[in-house]
Amino acid sequence: MLILPWMVPNNQSSFGSLEIARKCLDRVSPTILTLDGDFSLIETKDPNVDKMLEMGFKVFPLVANKGFDAGIAARLLKTHASRKKTAEILTAKVLKDNYPGLNVDFEGPFGDYRNEFSEFICLLAEMLHENDREISVDVIALDQDPTPQHTWGYPFDYRALGPVIDYLVLMGYDYSHTNSPPGPVSPNFWLEDVKKYATSIVPSQKIVLGLPLYGRHWVTDPFGVHSIGRGVTYDESMEFAYKWQESPVLHESGCMYIKVEFADGSIEQIYFENKDTLLKKIRIAEGLAGIAFWRLGQEDRSIWDCL
Numbered sequence: 001m002l003i004l005p006w007m008v009p010n011n012q013s014s015f016g017s018l019e020i021a022r023k024c025l026d027r028v029s030p031t032i033l034t035l036d037g038d039f040s041l042i043e044t045k046d047p048n049v050d051k052m053l054e055m056g057f058k059v060f061p062l063v064a065n066k067g068f069d070a071g072i073a074a075r076l077l078k079t080h081a082s083r084k085k086t087a088e089i090l091t092a093k094v095l096k097d098n099y100p101g102l103n104v105d106f107e108g109p110f111g112d113y114r115n116e117f118s119e120f121i122c123l124l125a126e127m128l129h130e131n132d133r134e135i136s137v138d139v140i141a142l143d144q145d146p147t148p149q150h151t152w153g154y155p156f157d158y159r160a161l162g163p164v165i166d167y168l169v170l171m172g173y174d175y176s177h178t179n180s181p182p183g184p185v186s187p188n189f190w191l192e193d194v195k196k197y198a199t200s201i202v203p204s205q206k207i208v209l210g211l212p213l214y215g216r217h218w219v220t221d222p223f224g225v226h227s228i229g230r231g232v233t234y235d236e237s238m239e240f241a242y243k244w245q246e247s248p249v250l251h252e253s254g255c256m257y258i259k260v261e262f263a264d265g266s267i268e269q270i271y272f273e274n275k276d277t278l279l280k281k282i283r284i285a286e287g288l289a290g291i292a293f294w295r296l297g298q299e300d301r302s303i304w305d306c307l
Contacts, residue, residue, distance in 0.1 A: 002290025003307065004029055004103075004136070004169070004208060006062060009046035013297035018052070021296070024307040028052055029103045029292075033063035033093070037075040039082075041089055042066065060136065062103040063090060070108040073155075077116040087124040094133055101134030101166070111146075111154030118160035125164040136167035136208065143193035162202035169292050170194055172281075173212035178228050182218035182269045186211060188254035191284045199288075209285040210292040213299035215255070215272025222265030233298040237272040244268075254280055274300045282307075 005021070007014040007030045018028060030052070032044045041063075052059050065073045076086045094102050104124070106117065125135045139161070140146075140153040148154050161168060175190050176183030191209065198207050215237050216229035232240075237258065241248050244260040251257035255277050258270040273281070278300070285291045293299070 001285070001288075002027075002167075002208065004060070004167075004290065004292040006031055006103075006293065006295045007048075007297070008295060009044040010048070011297055014295065015048045015051070015297075017296040017299065017301065018048075018057075019055075020301055021304040021307075022055060022057075024304055025057065027058040027060060028296075029060045029062045031062040031064070031105075031295075033061050034066040035063060035072070035076060035086065035089075036066050037069075037072040039076070039085060039089060041093060058100050060101045060103050060134070061099060062105050062138075064105045065108065068107040070110040073106055073108055073110040073117075074113055077110070077113045077120055080119070083116060083120040083123055086120060087127055090124060091127040091131070091133075094128065095131060099133070101128065101136070103136045103138065103169070105138040106155070107138075107140075107152065108155075109151035111148055111151060114155050114157055115160075117155050118157050121161055122164050125166075134166045136169050137161055137165050138169045138171055138210070141170040141172045141190075141194040141198075141210070143190065143197045158198060158201045162206060166206065167208045167289055168198065168202050168206055169208045169210050170198055171210045171294070173210060173214075173294060176216065176229060176271065178216075178230075180229060181226055182216075182220070182229065182271070184251060184253035184255045184271045185214070185216055186255065186273070186281065188281065188284060191281060195284060195288070204287050205289050207288045208290045208292050209281075209288055210294060211278065211281050211285075212273060213278075213293050213295060213297075215270055217268065217270045220267040220269070231298075232270060232272060234272060234274060234300040237270050240268075240270055248272075248274075250277070275302045275306060278303050279306055 139156040
């Protein structure tokens with residue numbers, strides 16, 4: 001099973017996890033490239049990339065529209081000429097630095113350019129494949145055909161993308177997200193539905209299921225108003241459990257859960273993953289090409305003893 005972990009640049013916890021996990025991995029995707037609306041390719045310099053190459057990893061850099069800005073995506077995708085130029089810029093970078101491929105992570109509510117995004121990926125895939133390079137595309141995890149009102153999911157046409165890419169990476173997380181009420185980040189029932197929908201359209205050998213190594217922490221005030229869902233690591237979650245003297249329990253959705261109620265009526269809740277809950281999610285991915293992890297440095301590191 002292919003395992004694609006993402007890493008953030010210049011983050012020692014991320015690189016430290018890679019060193020621990022190296023026996024389980026042969027590839028890694030550092031999030032080092034962004035495109036601006038003026039077609040500038042911005043690279044975040046990270047000395048750890050050279051170390052990854054020295055360690056023998058295949059490095060597939062991730063490229064995103066800067067800030068997941070829908071306006072930037074629109075400018076890059078608007079015309080055939082702009083799509084071709086964007087694809088040429090990215091292909092030239094892959095060839096210049098001799099990367100084996102590229103991970104494309106355009107995000108944002110740019111659904112007005114759904115067809116244009118598909119055409120852009122077709123152009124980019126053709127250019128990369130002509131040079132024996134690989135392309136994977138990260139997409140919002142869907143369990144049904146999206147509508148234009150599904151703002152972040154609508155740009156992604158699985159039917160158009162599937163035939164031309166090597167891997168379709170389903171971002172199987174943020175079911176409950178920064179701005180939602182408290183809830184699981186990646187419930188198992190949803191992952192099953194996401195897998196079923198995707199495999200009804202795209203061959204299973206092209207599908208990678210993205211899984212979260214992080215959790216989220218919400219604070220609800222005495223009046224029932226929720227904070228944002230702040231991202232937390234496994235270690236931070238366990239530190240809260242120790243602080244509150246509350247043992248994490250298995251939530252019905254398949255993740256670990258901590259809840260504490262205070263005398264003033266406020267509540268704090270954390271939904272997160274440990275080794276055992278991740279292994280159950282990995283089993284959901286059986287029959288697919290593999291799994292991806294967002295992101296190294298946030299996990300219960302004992303997971304690497306099991307893969």
